[in-house]
Amino acid sequence: MPRFSLPNPGLEDRIPSYEELEKRETEEVDDRPKWDNKAQYMLTCVGFCVGLGNVWRFPYLCQSHGGGAFMIPFLILLVFEGVPLLHLEFAIGQRLRKGSVGVWSSIHPYLKGMGIASMLVSFLIGLYYNSIIALVLWYIFNSFQEPLPWSKCPMTANNTGFVDECVRSSPVDYYWYRETLNISTSINDSGTIQWWLLLCLICAWAVLYVCTIRGIETTGKAVYITSTLPYLVLTIFLIRGLTLKGSVDGIIFLFTPKVEELTNPTTWLDAGAQVFYSFSLAFGGLISFSSYNSVHNNCERDAVIISVINGFTSVYAATVIYSIIGFRATEQFDACFDNNILSLTNAFDLAETSLTRGNYDEVLQYLNSTSPDIVNKLDLKTCDLQNLLSQGVEGTGLAFIVFTEAITKMPISPLWSILFFVMLFCLGLSSMFGNIEGVLVPVEDLKLFPKNWPKELITGLICLVCFFLAFIFVINSGNYWLALFDTYAGSIPLLIIAFCEMVAVVYIYGIDRFNNDIEWMIGHKPNIFWQATWRVISPLIMLVIFLFYLVIKVSEELTYITWDPDYENFPNLAEVLYPGWVSAVIVLLAGVPSLAIPCTALFLFIRNRCRKDDERGLVPSASVASVNGIINNEI
Amino acid sequence: MSFGILLLAFNLFLATEWGATAVSHFCFKGSPYAHKVRISLNAALGDQAYVWDECEQFYFQATVAYGMRKSMNKPFNVSDVHICAETKRISFYFVVTNSSDLSKPLPKTAVEEAIRMVRPRFNNAFSLDDRTLEFLGIEPTLAPHSEPSVMVWLIVFGVIMGLIVVGLIAITIIGHRDKIKKTRASKERDEENEDKSLSGIENGISCNTLDGTEGHKNEALYPDDKLTQL
Numbered sequence: 001m002p003r004f005s006l007p008n009p010g011l012e013d014r015i016p017s018y019e020e021l022e023k024r025e026t027e028e029v030d031d032r033p034k035w036d037n038k039a040q041y042m043l044t045c046v047g048f049c050v051g052l053g054n055v056w057r058f059p060y061l062c063q064s065h066g067g068g069a070f071m072i073p074f075l076i077l078l079v080f081e082g083v084p085l086l087h088l089e090f091a092i093g094q095r096l097r098k099g100s101v102g103v104w105s106s107i108h109p110y111l112k113g114m115g116i117a118s119m120l121v122s123f124l125i126g127l128y129y130n131s132i133i134a135l136v137l138w139y140i141f142n143s144f145q146e147p148l149p150w151s152k153c154p155m156t157a158n159n160t161g162f163v164d165e166c167v168r169s170s171p172v173d174y175y176w177y178r179e180t181l182n183i184s185t186s187i188n189d190s191g192t193i194q195w196w197l198l199l200c201l202i203c204a205w206a207v208l209y210v211c212t213i214r215g216i217e218t219t220g221k222a223v224y225i226t227s228t229l230p231y232l233v234l235t236i237f238l239i240r241g242l243t244l245k246g247s248v249d250g251i252i253f254l255f256t257p258k259v260e261e262l263t264n265p266t267t268w269l270d271a272g273a274q275v276f277y278s279f280s281l282a283f284g285g286l287i288s289f290s291s292y293n294s295v296h297n298n299c300e301r302d303a304v305i306i307s308v309i310n311g312f313t314s315v316y317a318a319t320v321i322y323s324i325i326g327f328r329a330t331e332q333f334d335a336c337f338d339n340n341i342l343s344l345t346n347a348f349d350l351a352e353t354s355l356t357r358g359n360y361d362e363v364l365q366y367l368n369s370t371s372p373d374i375v376n377k378l379d380l381k382t383c384d385l386q387n388l389l390s391q392g393v394e395g396t397g398l399a400f401i402v403f404t405e406a407i408t409k410m411p412i413s414p415l416w417s418i419l420f421f422v423m424l425f426c427l428g429l430s431s432m433f434g435n436i437e438g439v440l441v442p443v444e445d446l447k448l449f450p451k452n453w454p455k456e457l458i459t460g461l462i463c464l465v466c467f468f469l470a471f472i473f474v475i476n477s478g479n480y481w482l483a484l485f486d487t488y489a490g491s492i493p494l495l496i497i498a499f500c501e502m503v504a505v506v507y508i509y510g511i512d513r514f515n516n517d518i519e520w521m522i523g524h525k526p527n528i529f530w531q532a533t534w535r536v537i538s539p540l541i542m543l544v545i546f547l548f549y550l551v552i553k554v555s556e557e558l559t560y561i562t563w564d565p566d567y568e569n570f571p572n573l574a575e576v577l578y579p580g581w582v583s584a585v586i587v588l589l590a591g592v593p594s595l596a597i598p599c600t601a602l603f604l605f606i607r608n609r610c611r612k613d614d615e616r617g618l619v620p621s622a623s624v625a626s627v628n629g630i631i632n633n634e635i
Numbered sequence: 636m637s638f639g640i641l642l643l644a645f646n647l648f649l650a651t652e653w654g655a656t657a658v659s660h661f662c663f664k665g666s667p668y669a670h671k672v673r674i675s676l677n678a679a680l681g682d683q684a685y686v687w688d689e690c691e692q693f694y695f696q697a698t699v700a701y702g703m704r705k706s707m708n709k710p711f712n713v714s715d716v717h718i719c720a721e722t723k724r725i726s727f728y729f730v731v732t733n734s735s736d737l738s739k740p741l742p743k744t745a746v747e748e749a750i751r752m753v754r755p756r757f758n759n760a761f762s763l764d765d766r767t768l769e770f771l772g773i774e775p776t777l778a779p780h781s782e783p784s785v786m787v788w789l790i791v792f793g794v795i796m797g798l799i800v801v802g803l804i805a806i807t808i809i810g811h812r813d814k815i816k817k818t819r820a821s822k823e824r825d826e827e828n829e830d831k832s833l834s835g836i837e838n839g840i841s842c843n844t845l846d847g848t849e850g851h852k853n854e855a856l857y858p859d860d861k862l863t864q865l
Contacts, residue, residue: 141795206803209803
């Protein structure tokens with residue numbers, strides 16, 4: 001294992017020494033904010049890590065990559081990639097007691113770019129994440145009515161029938177694409193701001209502002225609710241789900257292992273990416289949160305506990321989601337079958353109860369042989385439960401289309417709808433706390449605002465700027481922009497930052513110094529597992545994932561899916577090529593944070609060089625101690 | 636006379652026979668005057684479904700006649716409603732003829748109008764609804780949607796925004812109060828420290844020493860001989 005570390009002069013001056021930290025600890029001279037108790041810290045970190053991705057990305061990945069077999073790569077990569085990186089971020093934050101910009105600048109001034117990159121990524125992701133929360137709020141506001149507005153198609157203006165677009169697709173689709181998003185047919189078609197979404201956006205940013213107005217003082221109180229409520233709701237949904245018909249089919253389908261998927265490299269790639277993004281690593285928020293801890297806090301145990309909780313939540317949420325999806329698929333299957341039976345009964349004027357599920361196949365065969373033309377005209381659909389179950393959906397489609405449809409079929413639907421969307425709201429909000437922390441603390445460290453401005457004002461300004469920038473997500477083509485940000489703003493830069501973090505701590509800060517730090521902080525040296533993963537295994541995994549990602553993203557065609565009523569296969573979503581200017585946007589989104597690292601280093605290097613040239617004129621001299629101008633040794 | 640009665644009877648017989656065959660001219664599947672009716676008793680009533688027998692059929696004819704009477708204000712009878720092509724599905728065709736002239740079936744539009752007019756009563760008569768008692772070709776008029784939905788979500792939005800504003804004000808006030816308390820506490824602490832350190836010290840000489848009645852030897856004026864011995 002390589003034990004070299006790059007030369008790093010002046011490191012001792014930049015970081016607080018052990019004695020200084022002990023002094024700060026005992027005398028409480030530090031004016032840095034502090035957690036009220038350990039529970040707040042754990043709940044905040046859990047809330048940051050556990051987010052919407054656990055609910056709507058993991059179940060999809062699990063089901064599409066071999067069900068129960070997906071657990072194997074997921075757990076392996078959790079242990080070898082997630083936990084080491086998490087421990088690293090916690091330890092370095094707790095040791096250097098600064099946010100992301102401060103920590104990396106302390107390790108080496110040229111590494112300030114890593115903090116800036118984290119800040120930019122947190123900023124971009126916070127922008128679109130809160131817009132998703134605004135959409136969740138819209139659904140919460142509209143859940144307070146019975147029947148739910150997405151359960152039936154609306155009527156045309158003169159009450160002669162139902163709106164055509166709704167009839168051709170489905171009420172939930174229509175409600176999502178037309179009444180909520182009012183989506184245009186392409187990203188070129190910007191349209192205007194949808195006022196109802198704007199109101200929801202105001203509400204979302206206002207709630208976030210109120211919760212983060214004084215940093216962890218206020219978020220520490222808010223997380224008691226936002227981090228615990230999702231678990232309560234998931235449990236309620238599990239109990240409710242298990243009493244519904246077909247739910248167990250869904251769970252069985254989810255966990256049925258297909259071992260041959262393990263040989264597919266995309267499975268491992270997706271598992272690694274999911275572990276990485278699910279842990280909210282490289283955002284800078286975790287480093288900040290950890291820096292508010294007492295200096296002898298056991299960060300190793302925290303990292304393990306939070307990883308376990310995160311993994312468990314993913315699996316738990318997947319179970320709940322798929323119990324409900326199983327119920328929905330069974331409902332669709334029943335409806336499909338009954339429809340077929342009705343068509344046949346009506347066409348051939350058979351007695352109502354003569355055609356049942358039991359004798360369907362033989363009767364169909366008989367009818368097909370005697371009068372095939374009538375049967376063909378009927379357009380009978382094949383009803384396959386497995387097929388319905390495997391129509392995996394992820395992302396906003398899962399929450400706002402599939403799940404809402406399932407909810408309309410449950411009795412007392414408004415209650416379930418409110419519960420579900422409040423859960424999504426809490427999951428999203430607690431993740432936003434981490435994002436905002438990842439933006440605010442670097443802004444303070446970079447001294448972008450005058451020092452005497454109160455924290456409330458700075459937080460308010462940041463929220464206001466983000467709010468205005470988020471207007472792009474509430475126009476007609478807003479959802480396309482959201483998908484664009486989702487795919488490109490987070491993926492590549494985070495992988496680069498995480499890889500640089502590991503290299504910086506292990507080779508620039510020095511793994512020996514790091515080991516000593518941890519021994520001083522928690523009492524024992526990190527064991528061989530941590531050494532191996534920090535030095536070799538985790539950076540290697542990050543590198544492999546990054547290269548694969550880069551290759552895949554660069555080589556694939558830039559397409560996106562649109563909602564186009566004129567599409568021939570409507571209501572399926574049409575896959576369309578991105579227009580040319582979107583490539584520039586993608587380069588900006590992914591490139592600017594990534595390039596912040598080398599560019600800042602270069603900029604600081606050049607600035608240092610210029611300064612050194614200026615300073616060459618001065619003569620070095622030692623200063624002498626004197627009292628009242630009289631130097632002591634003259635008397 | 637008996638021949639006359641015989642002729643009359645024969646004529647009547649011929650008339651009904653001719654009437655029956657006349658009806659079968661226009662009551663058949665695909666006739667331009669006939670409507671198809673489809674009844675789904677099991678779907679509507681499940682276990683409580685009644686059997687569709689002649690009495691129910693009579694009831695149906697009577698209800699159609701009632702509808703025609705209401706719509707056209709003419710005295711229609713049960714015998715004016717002719718049913719044919721019954722199937723086990725419980726579906727059949729029916730035609731309505733003019734009471735005065737058996738050979739003239741009424742046009743479809745007139746029948747449609749009548750059925751539409753009394754549709755709710757029709758459904759209730761058989762404990763069915765628009766979906767389970769189908770008149771093919773006569774679409775049920777859809778109930779208009781009530782539209783208060785815009786108000787509901789705005790109300791909820793207003794409530795939540797109100798709570799947020801209240802929370803904001805509360806946090807600001809509490810923070811302001813805490814800050815005033817903190818500055819006041821720290822100012823008091825500073826004053827205490829000042830008093831402790833500054834009280835009784837003038838020119839670096841503690842007042843206590845000046846208060847004392849005993850004299851103090853000023854060491855600087857009397858250098859200790861012990862030290863300067865050669």
